[in-house]
Amino acid sequence: MIVLGNIFLAIAALIFLLACNLIYFQTMPGGDAAVGYAWSMILSVLAFSVCLLVSIAIIGGQGGFGWVGSSTGARVVLVLLGCLVIVVGNGFFMMNEYPSDLPDGLRKIARMLPAALPILLMASAAILLNFKYTEIPAPVFKIPVYASLFISALGVVVIFWGNLQNAAAVMKSNGDFNDKIHQDHLNQIDTTDLSKDMVFLFVFTDANQDRDVRERALAKIKTRPDWQEELVRRLQNDWAPEAFNFLASNEVDDKAQFPEAVRQGVLIQARLIRENIRQCRDAYDLYAGKFTWEVERVLRTVDRFQGMGVDYRPAVQEMRNALDEPTNFEKPKLVAKEILDKWLKKH
Numbered sequence: 154m155i156v157l158g159n160i161f162l163a164i165a166a167l168i169f170l171l172a173c174n175l176i177y178f179q180t181m182p183g184g185d186a187a188v189g190y191a192w193s194m195i196l197s198v199l200a201f202s203v204c205l206l207v208s209i210a211i212i213g214g215q216g217g218f219g220w221v222g223s224s225t226g227a228r229v230v231l232v233l234l235g236c237l238v239i240v241v242g243n244g245f246f247m248m249n250e251y252p253s254d255l256p257d258g259l260r261k262i263a264r265m266l267p268a269a270l271p272i273l274l275m276a277s278a279a280i281l282l283n284f285k286y287t288e289i290p291a292p293v294f295k296i297p298v299y300a301s302l303f304i305s306a307l308g309v310v311v312i313f314w315g316n317l318q319n320a321a322a323v324m325k326s327n328g329d330f331n332d333k334i335h336q337d338h339l340n341q342i343d344t345t346d347l348s349k350d351m352v353f354l355f356v357f358t359d360a361n362q363d364r365d366v367r368e369r370a371l372a373k374i375k376t377r378p379d380w381q382e383e384l385v386r387r388l389q390n391d392w393a394p395e396a397f398n399f400l401a402s403n404e405v406d407d408k409a410q411f412p413e414a415v416r417q418g419v420l421i422q423a424r425l426i427r428e429n430i431r432q433c434r435d436a437y438d439l440y441a442g443k444f445t446w447e448v449e450r451v452l453r454t455v456d457r458f459q460g461m462g463v464d465y466r467p468a469v470q471e472m473r474n475a476l477d478e479p480t481n482f483e484k485p486k487l488v489a490k491e492i493l494d495k496w497l498k499k500h
Contacts, residue, residue: 158211158282162275165204169271172197172247176267198244201271208278209236217281220291235302242305243270266304273301338366347377352387355395359450360402371403381405388418391425394447401453412463415454419468422451423475430478436485444476444489452496466500473497 175194212218213232222228246266277297286294338357345354356362357370374380384405387396396418405411426444433439451472455465473493 242308245308388414393418401450423472426475
């Protein structure tokens, strides 16, 4: 087994020399050739790591890590963690993945590590593979092992720190983007001309909106004296889905004028669903969650006006039938169908 371990170390040494040639004596090409260069480096790192790990496994099998840990279980855990750190850290440095904004001094040191670290790793493995640790001074094998672990751990720390910085940057970017969207919504509410475009504010009154956005939209809408009549009018044309956005989450002052208009709106929504399905070209257009938003808001609205002299079941059934509109491709299982089936069974 020791001979086999040495063979794998020799192969690792050859791979290391090929990798050094790529890192230090070849310029990173441009265009399509860069992909081939990158894959050569990736395969070199993977092959080197595999050969090194095989040698380490043989060392472990020969009892070469008896000096690690106070028990067999602790020894196995520590050796496995050490291997993980070494493989990740060495791969990090060999792939030159250190931060681009390193100071010149640190950059020069990092530039040397793809050559120095693998040599330390192979030297450590060679010592433990060919000599019994009980027969040689501890510093002879411990210094290269600890030095390898320390350098590899630095690479792992840099990777972890870089990921934290990237995550923080993404969170900040998302936060800034969300803040901008939020302010854009408030600005749109403030600048909307109610005499012509009140319908565009209905979406901001839905229960899923931020509280200040929703309250501002509602206050703005109710400054128009005939805002309820406008809702009724929108229920009776192709803007019905927008009216349902409002009615699903908000009460009206004069409920008596809405029941029949709501029924007409449900039928319009059914027609719009049919037309939408006819326009779908493939499964990416007609996905499982499609129409869920519209159906949920229609049903929430209908439930608000139940028992006011209008039977909504036929209109809701028509909306359910619309979801069965045939297509020339295999339709997904629409969640909206399940929602409507549940409502129809209950009513």
